[in-house]
Amino acid sequence: MTASAYVLEYHLVNYRRTWRASALSTLVLPLLTMLGFGIGVGGYVTAGVDGVDYLDWLVPGLIASAAVQTAIGESTWPVLSYFEWLKVYFAQAAAPLRVADIVTGHLAFMLFRVLLSAGAFLLVAAFFGTLHSLWAVAVLPISALTGLAVAAPVMAYSASVTSDSYLAILMRFAVLPMSLFSGVFFPIESLGLLRWVAYVLPLWHGVDLSRAATLGVSPGWDGLWQLLYLLGWGAAGWSLAVRRFGKRLVV
Amino acid sequence: MNSPLIQARGLIKRFGDFTAVDGIDVDVRAGEAFGFLGPNGAGKSSTMRMIGCVSPPSEGELRILGMDPRRDGPRIRARLGVCPQLDNLDTELTVRENLTTYARFFGIPRKVARARAAELLEFVQLSERADSKVDPLSGGMKRRLTIARALVNEPDLVLLDEPTTGLDPQARHLVWERLFRLKQQGVTLVLTTHYMDEAEQLCDRLVVMDGGRIVAEGSPRELIERYSTREVVELRFTTDEQGTYAEKLAGMADRIEVLPDRVLMYVADGDDALAEVHRRSLSPSSALVRRSSLEDVFLHLTGRTLVD
Numbered sequence: 265m266t267a268s269a270y271v272l273e274y275h276l277v278n279y280r281r282t283w284r285a286s287a288l289s290t291l292v293l294p295l296l297t298m299l300g301f302g303i304g305v306g307g308y309v310t311a312g313v314d315g316v317d318y319l320d321w322l323v324p325g326l327i328a329s330a331a332v333q334t335a336i337g338e339s340t341w342p343v344l345s346y347f348e349w350l351k352v353y354f355a356q357a358a359a360p361l362r363v364a365d366i367v368t369g370h371l372a373f374m375l376f377r378v379l380l381s382a383g384a385f386l387l388v389a390a391f392f393g394t395l396h397s398l399w400a401v402a403v404l405p406i407s408a409l410t411g412l413a414v415a416a417p418v419m420a421y422s423a424s425v426t427s428d429s430y431l432a433i434l435m436r437f438a439v440l441p442m443s444l445f446s447g448v449f450f451p452i453e454s455l456g457l458l459r460w461v462a463y464v465l466p467l468w469h470g471v472d473l474s475r476a477a478t479l480g481v482s483p484g485w486d487g488l489w490q491l492l493y494l495l496g497w498g499a500a501g502w503s504l505a506v507r508r509f510g511k512r513l514v515v
Numbered sequence: 516m517n518s519p520l521i522q523a524r525g526l527i528k529r530f531g532d533f534t535a536v537d538g539i540d541v542d543v544r545a546g547e548a549f550g551f552l553g554p555n556g557a558g559k560s561s562t563m564r565m566i567g568c569v570s571p572p573s574e575g576e577l578r579i580l581g582m583d584p585r586r587d588g589p590r591i592r593a594r595l596g597v598c599p600q601l602d603n604l605d606t607e608l609t610v611r612e613n614l615t616t617y618a619r620f621f622g623i624p625r626k627v628a629r630a631r632a633a634e635l636l637e638f639v640q641l642s643e644r645a646d647s648k649v650d651p652l653s654g655g656m657k658r659r660l661t662i663a664r665a666l667v668n669e670p671d672l673v674l675l676d677e678p679t680t681g682l683d684p685q686a687r688h689l690v691w692e693r694l695f696r697l698k699q700q701g702v703t704l705v706l707t708t709h710y711m712d713e714a715e716q717l718c719d720r721l722v723v724m725d726g727g728r729i730v731a732e733g734s735p736r737e738l739i740e741r742y743s744t745r746e747v748v749e750l751r752f753t754t755d756e757q758g759t760y761a762e763k764l765a766g767m768a769d770r771i772e773v774l775p776d777r778v779l780m781y782v783a784d785g786d787d788a789l790a791e792v793h794r795r796s797l798s799p800s801s802a803l804v805r806r807s808s809l810e811d812v813f814l815h816l817t818g819r820t821l822v823d
Contacts, residue, residue: 266622267589267620267622270619270620270622271620273616273619274616274619274620277608277612277616278605278607278608278616281607281608282607350603350605350606351599351601351603352603352605354569354599354603355599355603355604355605355617356620357569358567358569358592358595358597358599359592359617359620359621360588360589360590360592360593360620360621360622361589361620362588362589513569514569514570514571515530515564515569515570
């Protein structure tokens, strides 16, 4: 446990040198999306969704989506480059860390990044007055859990490939459909059978839970199952990542 | 007390059908500088990775610091310093941060890590660059920083995989000098190299590996005595046919080797042999008498064929 904390500490020191560049986009991105989608597109959706203003309905979806984007961003190119180009993981493997420490520490840093971007988005959303309930703070742990559910398996994937063209494939065939069909922009009921994409992949569960939180609606027992389902993705992804990392680092 | 730091018996490493290390026996004692020599693909790096506990042996026995790497990996690695063949420094971090963050992996408190980083940067002559980023450093500086990083946990055993490959002569000599200082301080060094001068400079004892096996073992001096002669006479003749001289020189040396551009005579006394050559009026266009080196041993044992 402490050994993964050392690894997290390393990533935080590293981040201290680059955070300025990412801080701006962390704040500006939600602002632009709010303005573009909420005010622009929302102007046409006068009826609202499920009896709520479109912007208010949309915001929690955007937050969950931003959390997942950050998780994907941190678990693809950085992981590949730590194996292929910078060899950071190999340096760590020579120290008295176990493979699980290396994976867990880096994953913890990814969740820290997810929390930062979800937190920034939440602030902007509060400023626009789109949060209906104090339960909105629950969006933070929900974002972290959704981030984990995505980052852990993607980390395993990134550790299994040696060229970034495979990452482009992941973006095109997994991340893009997931972003479109996970009820971020419109209710999944209008998807027909494609709805199952939303049920199977992690993002929709995060969107649905975040929406319940910011709108102050109880998710009921379904909410618990969704939490467990996300946790399941995270746990399976983590154990797969540890195995994939082991294959690369201990040969 | 005097049990070896590294003890390998019948150590084997296989990758699928390929056997990289094919049953080697090695003992490395505390305080010595031990070298693995060999051409590319001889199995040196695979051996080093097994000793570094990042590569489980396929077969055989391996004990490091009295522990079993299969079980005690993290505990062994806590007492090792590893300088890999390719620098894997953090290019985003400063020189100092490279040492302090790495020290944390060993659970070294931040304050101690900072003090140690300052000391080590002094040792590898990088104090002035402490707050500069790693990227603009020269190859030699990066190498020295990698060595400093390997020392951050005050290791009992330092593993150096081709420590000076790719460095210019000045940088190499500085690295050698620092490694020699470490050796004097009683640090046990294990290194791989294919530079013979490096092995002669640094190693108390070495093994020559070829095709995954150990083909010779001893101190540089012993190996030269056993596998070469004290001196070597290098002769060049004006004709293209160096080979025709081999017969004429026969009987004048322990061993004669004909190369495309010269003929080598392995002899006890080079000047005597050269005088005899002149007496038989073989008149080479140039002649050089030199002491036999580890390079002669190495080429004799592993052949002159290019290995890529």
